[in-house]
Amino acid sequence: MNHIGDRLIVEGRRKRTALVVGLDPDLRYIPDVVRQGVDPETGEGAAEAIYAFNRIVIDAVAEHVVAVKPQLAYYEIYGADGIAALEQTIRYARSKGLLVLNDAKRGDIGPTSAAYARAFLGEGPIAGDMVTVNPFLGSDGYMPFIEAAEAAGKGVFVLLKTSNPSSGELQDLKLGDGDKLYMKLAAELGRLGARSVGAHGYSCVGAVVGGTYPEEAAAIRAALPSAIFLVPGYGAQGGTAEALRPFFDARGEGAIISSSRGIIYAYRNLGEQWPSLSEAEISLAIGEEAARAKEAINAVRGAG
Numbered sequence: 001m002n003h004i005g006d007r008l009i010v011e012g013r014r015k016r017t018a019l020v021v022g023l024d025p026d027l028r029y030i031p032d033v034v035r036q037g038v039d040p041e042t043g044e045g046a047a048e049a050i051y052a053f054n055r056i057v058i059d060a061v062a063e064h065v066v067a068v069k070p071q072l073a074y075y076e077i078y079g080a081d082g083i084a085a086l087e088q089t090i091r092y093a094r095s096k097g098l099l100v101l102n103d104a105k106r107g108d109i110g111p112t113s114a115a116y117a118r119a120f121l122g123e124g125p126i127a128g129d130m131v132t133v134n135p136f137l138g139s140d141g142y143m144p145f146i147e148a149a150e151a152a153g154k155g156v157f158v159l160l161k162t163s164n165p166s167s168g169e170l171q172d173l174k175l176g177d178g179d180k181l182y183m184k185l186a187a188e189l190g191r192l193g194a195r196s197v198g199a200h201g202y203s204c205v206g207a208v209v210g211g212t213y214p215e216e217a218a219a220i221r222a223a224l225p226s227a228i229f230l231v232p233g234y235g236a237q238g239g240t241a242e243a244l245r246p247f248f249d250a251r252g253e254g255a256i257i258s259s260s261r262g263i264i265y266a267y268r269n270l271g272e273q274w275p276s277l278s279e280a281e282i283s284l285a286i287g288e289e290a291a292r293a294k295e296a297i298n299a300v301r302g303a304g
Ligand SMILES: O=C(O)c1cc(=O)[nH]c(=O)n1[C@@H]1O[C@H](COP(=O)(O)O)[C@@H](O)[C@H]1O
Pocket: 022, 024, 071, 103, 105, 132, 161, 162, 163, 164, 208, 209, 210, 232, 233, 234, 235, 236, 237, 258, 259, 260, 261, 262
């Protein structure tokens, strides 16, 4: 099966989940046990702690998620060492049967986007199965990603209506015909996605639609029936499971719900002693939170 839409749907059914966990490792919130024997003040030590932490997270959530989503910034902080930790993390996630969505939010002039597409959707060391794409430069900025995805059976998620409070400043701007900018882009993505619809009805051109904007999601869902939505904003940004229904299609499919901090730092809810928790305690808290999120989302999409 060489189509990302089909792989996401089939894996989602097999595991009965629409959850994705974001790997946004911040050393300030990583417990002492993970850093034992390494000096996180050095790039090498930081990278070692990040990879050790990500392994714990991946092991704890693997049965509850279709994919993991590393956020590139958290690795780039540490330069080459951080990128090495990303490479190791990608390899480890794949060894656990997980799809990898690089949250890189790239987009540039055509040739540079083509290079980014090779980096993230090719065969190189930080390539995954999907990548987030910033469409601000226009079609010559995002087309190289779409073409690379089509050729490789991989996927892109184009930023459409993002989860952050000020996303409306540009994305909601009304155009001459009264349409909002994100709806205009949605129509264009629908047109482009139509040429790569897989057996399960979904295209390799997906859209990022923030979980904090359910009303907007209903309109975008109607305009983009064949796009898988990547839905961040659930959990730490205030998005609730109850608000997620409009992001899914009538079958309760077609969206992957992403949560980073709400799951990977779940042990911080156990109280002030969190830095000294054991690996087993950390792992249990993360796994339980992922299971809870999965079930809450399943109840809303009718897969309970
Ligand atoms: O593309 C994304 O993943 C993304 C798009 C968006 O609209 N909002 C958003 O929060 N994200 C990313 O999703 C993650 C959200 O993290 P949490 O708020 O901790 O779940 C971060 O890595 C963000 O960079």
